[in-house]
Amino acid sequence: MMLSLLPLLLALGAQDADPPVPAMSPSEIVENSHPSAWRQVAPDHLLIMTLSGDREVVIELNSRFAPRHVLNIQRFAENGWWFDGTVYRVQDNYVAQWGIGDAEKDMPDGVVENPPEEYVTSIEGIRARGLGSPDSYAATAGFVDGWPVALYRDGTASLTHCYGTVGVARGLHPQTGSGSELYAIIGHAPRHLDRNIAIVGRVIDGIEHLSSLPRGSGTLGFYEANETPTEIDRVILASMLPEEERPSYEVMIETSDEFGDYVRARANRSGDFFRVPARGVDLCNVQVPIREVGED
Amino acid sequence: MMLSLLPLLLALGAQDADPPVPAMSPSEIVENSHPSAWRQVAPDHLLIMTLSGDREVVIELNSRFAPRHVLNIQRFAENGWWFDGTVYRVQDNYVAQWGIGDAEKDMPDGVVENPPEEYVTSIEGIRARGLGSPDSYAATAGFVDGWPVALYRDGTASLTHCYGTVGVARGLHPQTGSGSELYAIIGHAPRHLDRNIAIVGRVIDGIEHLSSLPRGSGTLGFYEANETPTEIDRVILASMLPEEERPSYEVMIETSDEFGDYVRARANRSGDFFRVPARGVDLCNVQVPIREVGED
Numbered sequence: 042m043m044l045s046l047l048p049l050l051l052a053l054g055a056q057d058a059d060p061p062v063p064a065m066s067p068s069e070i071v072e073n074s075h076p077s078a079w080r081q082v083a084p085d086h087l088l089i090m091t092l093s094g095d096r097e098v099v100i101e102l103n104s105r106f107a108p109r110h111v112l113n114i115q116r117f118a119e120n121g122w123w124f125d126g127t128v129y130r131v132q133d134n135y136v137a138q139w140g141i142g143d144a145e146k147d148m149p150d151g152v153v154e155n156p157p158e159e160y161v162t163s164i165e166g167i168r169a170r171g172l173g174s175p176d177s178y179a180a181t182a183g184f185v186d187g188w189p190v191a192l193y194r195d196g197t198a199s200l201t202h203c204y205g206t207v208g209v210a211r212g213l214h215p216q217t218g219s220g221s222e223l224y225a226i227i228g229h230a231p232r233h234l235d236r237n238i239a240i241v242g243r244v245i246d247g248i249e250h251l252s253s254l255p256r257g258s259g260t261l262g263f264y265e266a267n268e269t270p271t272e273i274d275r276v277i278l279a280s281m282l283p284e285e286e287r288p289s290y291e292v293m294i295e296t297s298d299e300f301g302d303y304v305r306a307r308a309n310r311s312g313d314f315f316r317v318p319a320r321g322v323d324l325c326n327v328q329v330p331i332r333e334v335g336e337d
Numbered sequence: 338m339m340l341s342l343l344p345l346l347l348a349l350g351a352q353d354a355d356p357p358v359p360a361m362s363p364s365e366i367v368e369n370s371h372p373s374a375w376r377q378v379a380p381d382h383l384l385i386m387t388l389s390g391d392r393e394v395v396i397e398l399n400s401r402f403a404p405r406h407v408l409n410i411q412r413f414a415e416n417g418w419w420f421d422g423t424v425y426r427v428q429d430n431y432v433a434q435w436g437i438g439d440a441e442k443d444m445p446d447g448v449v450e451n452p453p454e455e456y457v458t459s460i461e462g463i464r465a466r467g468l469g470s471p472d473s474y475a476a477t478a479g480f481v482d483g484w485p486v487a488l489y490r491d492g493t494a495s496l497t498h499c500y501g502t503v504g505v506a507r508g509l510h511p512q513t514g515s516g517s518e519l520y521a522i523i524g525h526a527p528r529h530l531d532r533n534i535a536i537v538g539r540v541i542d543g544i545e546h547l548s549s550l551p552r553g554s555g556t557l558g559f560y561e562a563n564e565t566p567t568e569i570d571r572v573i574l575a576s577m578l579p580e581e582e583r584p585s586y587e588v589m590i591e592t593s594d595e596f597g598d599y600v601r602a603r604a605n606r607s608g609d610f611f612r613v614p615a616r617g618v619d620l621c622n623v624q625v626p627i628r629e630v631g632e633d
Contacts, residue, residue: 131549133544133545133548133549134500134501134544134548158612160612172473174473174474175471175472175473176471176473177468177470177471177472177473177617177618177619177620177622178470178615178616178617178618178619179617203525204430204524204525205430213609213610214609214610214611214612215612228500228524228525228548229499229500229524229525229526229621229622230525230619230622231622232615232618232619232622233603233604233606233611233614233615233618233622235615236612236613236615237610237611237612237613248429248430249429249552252429252430252524252548252549253427253429253548253549253550253551253552254549255549256545256549307529308529310529313509313510314509314510314533315510315529315533316454316456316510316511316532316533317532317533318529319474319528319529319531319532320474321473321474321475322473322474322528322529323473323474323526323528323619324473325525326473326525326526326527326528326529
């Protein structure tokens with residue numbers, strides 16, 4: 042059944058037709074934001090992957106869209122699943138993928154091997170801040186809980202594949218993947234994957250440790266026998282660390298005035314470098330502000 | 338003066354309201370394409386940059402939008418300008434930049450140090466194939482000569498910053514840059530740079546030699562004193578090589594039936610992996626087919 046666009050537009054809430062462009066740059070808006078413009082990432086939704094050579098990749102998990110897959114990932118982390126894993130696939134302008142690959146291991150208790158499809162949710166109850174620019178893929182796009190989201194004409198919503206997005210590798214449809222093998226986007230947003238794969242998170246720190254890895258020369262960027270996969274030393278949840286050792290991250294929330302200003306400033310870059318503002322921005326070029334706090 | 342959208346739509350030409358989705362995948366369409374669907378890249382528009390360790394980056398130049406800047410680049414190449422240059426800036430999800438940096442050298446004959454702004458052209462005389470999906474930045478988007486192009490309400494058109502796009506680094510507006518320092522996009526399309534910088538080309542082979550370089554830890558990804566820039570061994574035009582040693586590349590042209598099929602197939606991915614087609618594609622995710630020919 043096709044729904045009209047009306048519920049989508051209602052879901053987006055009322056937007057001023059032409060809000061003023063902020064005088065501050067995007068980074069100035071972030072620097073001058075009020076503490077209430079931010080939410081903290083919960084420690085059990087902060088996945089810390091340490092690659093060999095102390096290269097730390099920090100991932101925020103999102104339980105709203107793929108709760109069963111995220112539960113699996115939390116179980117894998119708690120059970121040290123990836124301690125002997127590797128990054129075994131790096132495809133340019135696409136993904137870096139890691140896990141245990143072809144190794145055979147018994148799944149930990151509490152893991153569901155082929156969870157239900159968690160690719161979309163109903164837009165019912167979703168209140169998004171609109172992007173304010175057209176989207177090439179969906180009826181409209183915006184932000185929910187500080188995450189980029191697409192809203193479709195059929196009344197569904199999905200997280201989107203942007204730079205840094207973490208998804209669950211899977212076999213052919215209808216396999217959904219357990220979450221044992223994960224990938225992060227390291228190129229231009231492959232939005233055609235939206236609604237086809239469970240998106241479970243995003244890299245919020247250390248993406249360069251994945252994006253700058255040597256590309257694999259095999260099909261789809263898999264490493265060949267003569268190429269060395271990057272070893273994973275450890276993958277844990279921040280909640281597994283003593284409280285005083287946990288890193289802490291904050292995400293700017295879309296209900297804040299600062300976020301609205303930030304999106305408009307990103308869409309209307311000014312200052313001494315720019316000759317003309319774009320007057321638009323695509324969902325994945327907004328780059329939701331995320332920061333580490335409490336670091337020395 | 339603001340023009341109506343009518344000339345833009347005329348420039349795009351008549352499009353079927355709902356062309357059929359091809360049964361073949363994008364790669365099958367490329368494999369089965371007729372030779373007439375392709376144009377060859379002219380040897381004097383093929384820039385070959387060899388980084389240390391025989392890493393070859395091949396760039397196609399485009400004279401249509403920034404002719405004076407491209408002339409400069411051809412003069413630089415002919416005069417061995419970059420033989421002692423480096424890749425000295427790598428910013429994650431943004432750019433890799435190369436040139437002679439702060440080295441002081443006399444410009445070769447025929448180089449104009451601060452060319453006119455060549456950021457947009459008039460849409461007059463431009464006949465583009467439409468993308469068929471909305472664009473977040475421009476009135477409409479499409480393809481001209483096998484290049485992604487944005488068309489604006491003010492009657493101008495520009496090349497666009499997609500993955501692999503090569504542009505001319507410059508100082509603050511109104512400096513336009515000579516072309517001595519160039520960058521390639523190695524992340525999600527920073528389309529806010531469109532109409533603000535001279536786009537002169539795109540990497541058509543070997544982008545991974547730039548995108549997988551270590552990120553610089555300085556501001557904007559510049560390498561600090563303790564980081565080693567990548568040395569450039571040689572930058573030449575293919576036309577400077579003996580004819581039998583020249584590499585040869587072909588670009589699929591947008592006037593071919595195959596190109597239309599390819600875009601529709603990219604927007605409607607099917608096959609055993611996909612659960613649902615996107616029914617849309619953004620300009621930079623189309624990835625115009627380009628291939629090397631005549632290689633052993």
